[in-house]
Amino acid sequence: EAGVTQFPSHSVIEKGQTVTLRCDPISGHDNLYWYRRVMGKEIKFLLHFVKESKQDESGMPNNRFLAERTGGTYSTLKVQPAELEDSGVYFCASSLQWAATDTQYFGPGTRLTVL
Amino acid sequence: DAKTTQPNSMESNEEEPVHLPCNHSTISGTDYIHWYRQLPSQGPEYVIHGLTSNVNNRMASLAIAEDRKSSTLILHRATLRDAAVYYCILRDQFTGTASKLTFGTGTRLQVTL
Numbered sequence: 001e002a003g004v005t006q007f008p009s010h011s012v013i014e015k016g017q018t019v020t021l022r023c024d025p026i027s028g029h030d031n032l033y034w035y036r037r038v039m040g041k042e043i044k045f046l047l048h049f050v051k052e053s054k055q056d057e058s059g060m061p062n063n064r065f066l067a068e069r070t071g072g073t074y075s076t077l078k079v080q081p082a083e084l085e086d087s088g089v090y091f092c093a094s095s096l097q098w099a100a101t102d103t104q105y106f107g108p109g110t111r112l113t114v115l
Numbered sequence: 116d117a118k119t120t121q122p123n124s125m126e127s128n129e130e131e132p133v134h135l136p137c138n139h140s141t142i143s144g145t146d147y148i149h150w151y152r153q154l155p156s157q158g159p160e161y162v163i164h165g166l167t168s169n170v171n172n173r174m175a176s177l178a179i180a181e182d183r184k185s186s187t188l189i190l191h192r193a194t195l196r197d198a199a200v201y202y203c204i205l206r207d208q209f210t211g212t213a214s215k216l217t218f219g220t221g222t223r224l225q226v227t228l
Contacts, residue, residue: 004158031214033214033215033216035216035218042218042219042220043159043216043218044218045215045216045217048214048215055214056214056215058215059215091158091159093158093159093216098213098214099208099213100145100146100147100206100207100208100213101147101164101206101208103161104159104161104216105160105161106157106158106159106160107158108156108157108158109157109158
């Protein structure tokens with residue numbers, strides 16, 4: 001069974017440009033999460049999808065970030081326009097359910113560098 | 116969210132047991148204790164979780180204090196592959212925050228030959 005996959009693995013862009021990160025969850029997982037670790041900080045929750053609906057987007061830093069999950073399968077996270085402080089590693093995770101006992105399976109992350 | 120406190124780093128020799136402590140003195144009765152780890156250049160991965168009783172799985176054991184204010188992740192025989200950052204995370208089953216994992220700074224485990 002394939003795990004969570006993320007694309008690209010690395011992205012280097014100029015400040016002001018747009019970047020779109022993609023996440024493919026484990027097949028059958030209705031729950032999809034985005035997290036990120038920016039330089040020197042802890043891994044932080046961004047948002048949670050249940051199928052195509054945003055269940056919790058309390059961690060989204062500002063309106064330059066747009067997450068979508070059309071059709072309830074893969075998800076994209078767009079940053080527009082990118083700023084220097086957006087540099088970091090963006091992780092996607094998925095789970096079958098979202099109870100406190102459910103395991104979240106993480107992808108390898110996308111390393112974003114904004115110059 | 117209830118907070119957890121872990122040592123910044125620990126060292127172990129290969130093939131020896133490792134006990135990774137976590138303090139969570141403000142834990143609520145409905146908080147599950149989860150452990151995840153992050154190997155170098157990878158995403159976090161689940162290790163184990165428990166509520167009140169000690170738990171064992173193929174990766175590790177989780178020992179939970181009787182008052183639940185602390186817990187210990189036990190790796191029975193550390194290998195070089197176990198070198199990672201280990202995170203102790205609380206998840207409340209009865210609030211809307213059960214879905215999000217709140218990562219702290221974790222414990223960086225070094226394993227040497």
